[in-house]
Every structure is written in structure tokens, then in C-alpha cells.
Amino acid sequence: MNNVKIPAWPFHLLAWFCPPALYEGIEGDLIQQFECDVEEAGEKIARRRLFLNTLRFFRPEIIFRNKFSTQLIDTVMFTNYLIIAYRNVLKNKTFSAINIIGLSIGLASCLLIFQFVSFELSYDKFNDKFERTYRITNDRFQNGKLIQHGTIMYPTIGGTMHKDYEEIEEHTRLMPGGEMNVKINDKLFRGDVCHFVDEHFLSVFSFPLLAGQRATALKDRYSVVLTEKVAKKYFEVNDGDYASLIGKTIYWGLDPQPYTVTGICGDVPANSHIQFNVLVSYATLIRPDNTGADDSWQWSDMRHYLVLKPGVDYKKLESKFPAFSERYFKGDKVSGSVEKFYLQPLREAHLYSDYEYDIAKKASGKAVWAMLVVAIFILFIAWVNYINLTTSRALERAKEVGLRKVMGALKSQLIKQFIFESMLLSVIAFLIALLLAQLLQTSFNQLVGTELSLWKVIGEADAFTIAVLCTVLIAGILLSGFYPAFVLSSYQPVTVLKGRFIRSSSGNLMRKALVVFQFTASVALITSTLIVSKQIKFMNETDLGIDLGQILVVRNPERTPYDSTFISRVESFKDRLTQLDGVTSAATSGPLPGRRLGRTFDIRLKDGAGTEHYTMSQFQCDYDFFDTYKIPLLAGRKFLASDHNVNWDKINTVVVNRNATALLGFERPQDIVGRQMTFWGRDWNVVGVVGDFHQESLRSPMEPLFFIPAYGRNATSIRLSTNDYQQLIPAIESAFKEFFPDNIFEYFFIEDRYKQQYSDEDRFAKVVNIFTVLAIIVSCLGLIGLSSYAAVQRTKEIGIRKVLGASVANILSMLSLDFVKLVAVAIVLSIPIAYYFMQNWLATYAYKIALSWTVFILPIVLILSITIVTVSSQIIKVALSNPSRSLRHE
Incomplete structure (x- = not known):
């Protein structure tokens, strides 16, 4: 080592102006900078320290420094820490880069996912009465079995509860109105979603009203409130000049009654579970000749919300609902089913809703929290990398620590340095x-399908969310810094400076445990990603019992009168379509595959031995529907053209599916053909039985179903035999305009619409896939650093083994075995973790893949391959080096 003479005057200067802690730290820094001989430097520094302490004895005012001196000293100390930290970063560029890249990826992943999770958790919080608002849900039981679990119920429920229970402050009711077909002057507008709501709606929910009176805007019949976006689309209006639109009129469908604009509200926030473009007054539904929308206990199409008084326990109120059901429904005498009512807090409507017929904008709470767990895993993996890489450099930093301690540095100062x-x-x-x-x-916004902004999310997040995020980040920084600081500052200077430093077994054990944690998380993520992908593939490839391929759907012609000519007009339209090259068949139907069907509850089998009531879903379609969708006939016949009639009362034939025959007690499909079913106040002849098919996604089981031969303003499904859509679609549009003028031509492919039911799964799979790859990358960065440093530390051993005849393969297997063992332990730990969480996730599907052992093989092979390749790439570099250079390595 070169002996460098260190001048004394800097230390004399330090003695006059600085405390011992400071000049000790700077002395150590000078020694590190000059890299002088340790023993010689130690002797010189010891002599100088004695002299400096003597000077302090004669300068007591140094001990009692004023406030300015303290601040100056703190500044100098901070600067000193910064300089040393900066030098260490530059001195160890590779390790610093790995740490920074790993932490950056982890933090960026956490920030991106935090945006999404925070947004999902913010749903409906803009409402002033958010904490006290609940929606009513109900379960219906028939013959002792649950037949419906939903938010859809009778018009009377909310108002009657408000009247019966003093705990309720106010209520509102809503009925979905579907998509509007609006005409203003000569312009047609279609696709805007409307809801019928009562006058309390804008009081219960805090949607901002830009024009009109909140208390009266939805009170009178034929009143509408438009959102800002729709108002601009319907009318020419300047921003802010919405008061001028009050009193304007619009026409809906073929209704000659004008609807009056009584209010303009701001666009519905994206984080509202209720989405709409237009609100129509609920009073519009209540007609003098039919008050069922107001007082019916059987018309089931309404949703109800309650606002409870401050301090009310909703569970205690909910406990009174069984008496409510018995009082008004008397078992199943009124509705044909036993009704049980519950309350769901508004905060759960978006993420925790498994209800049928739900109009809420829904997402999976499990998926949202799973994404947050993934983000935290990645962040923890990055922090673990830092801890492992820092402590793995213990031997190198131990000499520095020993030298600093000899010069008088305190353990607390060293801890501060390393934490800094x-x-x-x-x-x-x-x-x-x-x-x-x-x-x-x-x-990322395209990936999750939501317009997010980090700064907006942070700005709108509540104090608790921000506090949790900051706590996690600060705790991670402190913990990842504290452990290495504690380990490195604990070295005994005598042992280190004599060259007898040996890493502690506890430190090695901790590093191994952290590596196991990293790869346990990585393998669990890979396994979960594979299972999610296999489930999505299973859902997309499962035989649905119905052929959705190459079916184009033309939206229903709403602006066409349903009169005696309507059926012949529809038939002519279908005939014209089948004459086109590339069209095989066409059919009309009310519902379409991929949506929830309505149910009929009070079904009985005429002349049956029992008196039980049954529930089935209903489907209105024409006689070409089964052929167009290739639904197999099991018994009897399909519908004929003669089964249709423009007079609803004259229709009396039905076709049922296989599940319906089983529900009614028939073992063979042909046994029910010719029998009669009673519902809706009349008898229906069963003429045929078709196979079961998945009307909804594979989350839901196939249900008993009956078909009715009914025409209406229904969508037309067209089976195509060509992929040349550029010429065919304009021809279909021309035919549509010929038979249904004054209607907007819109189309889509039913297979695409059906697969939209899996949009949440697709989004979840893509997010987990991407962040799983990031987790693997971060883990591999740490593995590269650890394996590289391990190889360097054993350079002399590798040289000796090569001299004694060891091959590169022998050295590689010897050094990589330690890492492979750790990964093997991680694999064993990850399998039950992944199995448990994936089993819970799959439980939400009626039809799902089986979790066999083969599902776990690919992740095991993949992670072992990644580990071996990563470790080998670093070890081979050292193993191939010249042994003579290795033996000279200190």
C-alpha cells in the first residue's frame, strides 16, 4: 500500500469549529479517499486525536455552541453523508444500477396499480350521503330453493319500508329505460342510456345539476334531465349556457308526446356505479289507466335505494325485514315466491355485487385486491434485492466500518450513514x-380500460389512502435500509482490520430467506397467471351448445309501428337478406345470447300430479331462430310460421330446453311434448324440446328455459357464409333502409358481444401477466447481483479448483447448486399459496378448469430454467478466467 502523508491542519481546523462526531466522520472519509496504510493512518490519527481533545479542554465554549453553530454542523454532517453516499454509488456502479432499476420498476408498478385500485375504491364517494346510502336487495325462494338473487324488485318496496321504519330518512326508486331512440327536428339520435327515476333521486345522489331545480326537475310526467355531454349533442349550446335549454322538447321513439327538458346535470363521474345519459321522471310510467308502476306487488323491474338516519345500524334495520316480508307477501301467496330482503352498503355496489339483473357498473373486488397484492409483491421483491445486495457486500464494507470505528466513529453514526x-x-x-x-x-389506461391520472388520483384520494401509501413507502425504505445498516455497523474493528472477518451464519440465513421470499412470490404469480389464462381459454373454447360464429346482428328498428303489417314487413326483410350472396339465414329475437333473461315465476304443469310452482327464464324469438343459431332439436318440432300472430292473446305454443324438462320431472325430452304449461293466466302447448346452451357466460349455470314465438321490434341475427364484409354489409344496410326507413342502421357481431362478458377476466389476466414478468425481471436482477458477487468472492477457490483439474461444468454445478436449492424451497412454498387463492377465484365460475398437478409443472420448469440461466451467465465469466489471475486475487 502507498503511504500517503496526511496533513494535520484540517484536523486542527475541525477541532476549533466542529464536534467530535463530525471530524471523526470526515477523518474516516479522508482515510478512505487517500487509501493510505491502515496501521500507519491509525497511529497518526490516534496522536492527533489526543492533541485535538486537549485543545477542546481549553475551549469550553465549543461544547456550548449556539443555535447557529448547531445548524451549521448539521448541514456539514448532511453534506458529508451525501458525499460518502455519492462516492459509494459511483464506486459500485453495477450494484447501484441493479438496486436503482429494481426499485424503480417496483415503485413504478406500485404507482400504476395504486392509481387503478384507488380509483376502483373511490366509487360513489362523491355522494354527500355515501356512508348512509344503501340499496335494497332480495332473494326469492320457490319450493325451498333459491331461484333469484338480485336487486330487481317491486315498485312498492322502498316507499313502504320508508313508511314502516322510522330509521329511514329518504328513499328513491329507479327503473332502467334502456337505450333511447330520440328525434329532434329531423335529426335522429340513438344509444343514449336512460333511467326512470323519481323526484328524490337527485336528493339521494349528488350528481351536479348545472341548470334546473333539483327538487322539482323530475317531479312531473314527461320530464327529462340530460347530462352535459348529451345536451351538447342534442342541441347547439355554448358551454355554461345550459339554462337556455330548459323547456326544450325531444321525442322518444314513435311516442307523439313531447318530453320536456327540465334540467341539465354534469356528466356522470366515471366512478359512479349508476351510469346514464338521460333521466326520465318516474311519474311518466304511472298512467291513470294503469298504476302498476306505483302500487304493484308483482311487477318486478325496479331498484330501490334508502338513506338511513345518522347513527342507524343497518344490520339492526335489516333484521326487521323478515316481518316485512311476511306482512306484505304472506309467504308465497302474493308473488309466487318467498321474498327475503337485505341492505347492501353503497360502498359495496361496485366491487362486491354478485346480483342478477344488476344495473351497476361492476368489477371484481377480489381481482382489484389481487392486483394490489401483485404490486406490493413486486415492491417487496425490489426491497429484498436491496437488502441482499447490500449485505452481500459485507466483506468490502466491513473494512470501511472497521477503519471508521478505529477512528472513533459511533455505531449510531454508521447506522445513519447507511440509512442515508x-x-x-x-x-x-x-x-x-x-x-x-x-x-x-x-x-396502462388502455390496458385497464379507464382514463387515469396519477396526479388526479392522488389529489382526489382521501387522507387515509394517502397515509397508507406513504406509510408503506417510508416503512419499506427504512426497513430495507435499517437491516443492512444494523448488520454493517456491528462489525468489530479489531477482527476486521486483522483480516479475520467471517460472515455470520444468521446473516447468510437472512439472505437465503429473502431470496426464498422473492421466488415464492414469483412462482406463485406465474402459476396464478397460467391458471387465469387457462380458465379464459376454457371459457372461449368451450362448446356453448349454440353456434355464434359469423352471425351479424342488426339493431332493432324502434321507429317502426307495430301493426298488422309489421310481421309481413319483417318476413320480407328476412327474405331479401337470404337472397344476398353470403347470407345463409336470418332470424329475429327479443333477447340475444350473452345477456340476462327475464324470469317467469308462477309456472305450473297442467294436469300434473303435484301442485308445485316453477320458475324458468323466457326467450321470445321467431321460427328461424333455432336454425340460424344451430340449436339442436331433441324432441317434437321447432316453431312454424303459423305459430306466430300479431295478436298476443292468440299465441299459445312454447318450446322448452332440456333443463326445463328435468325441472318439471320428465326424464326423456319426448315425454313433455304435447303437455301443457300454465303461466300468465293461460295454457301453453309444449311442441318441442331443444338442447341446453350457455345463454350467459360460464360464470352462470344453464337454466330452465322456455321459448315463445313472438315478433316485436327485435334485433335481426344474420348468419353469414363469407368474410367479405365490405360489400355485404352495405347491401344489408340497403335492405334495412328499404323496409325500415327513418331508422338508424347499426350492427355488431354477436360473438364479439358475447365475449365482452369476459372483459374483466381479460383485463385482469393482461395486468397480472405484465406485472408477473416485471416481478421475474426484478428477481433476476437480484439473482444476477448475488451470483456475480458470490462468484467474485470465491475467485481464489475457483482458481485452486481449476488448477487441481476441475472443469467449468464442475465449478458451475457447485456454485449454482446453492441458488437452485433456494428456488426449490420457494417452489414448494408457492404451490399451496397459488392453489388456495386460485381455487377461491375459480369458485366464482359455474364451469371451470380442474386444478391438476400438471398446471404447476410449467411454472416450476420456467423458474428453474430462468434461475439456472441467470446464475450460470455470471458464474461462467469467473470460471473461464485464467487460474493464475484468480490465485493472485485478494
């Missing part, structure tokens, strides 16, 4: 993560 280094790297990584998150924002 951790914080510096974390701050750099956080700044890079912010940049990455901003650069990836657009792509």
Missing part, C-alpha cells in the same frame, strides 16, 4: 419511477 445511502437510492429510484409511470400512463 438507502434513502438516497430510494429517492433516485422514486424519481425515475414517477417518470416511468408518466411515460406508461397511456398504455
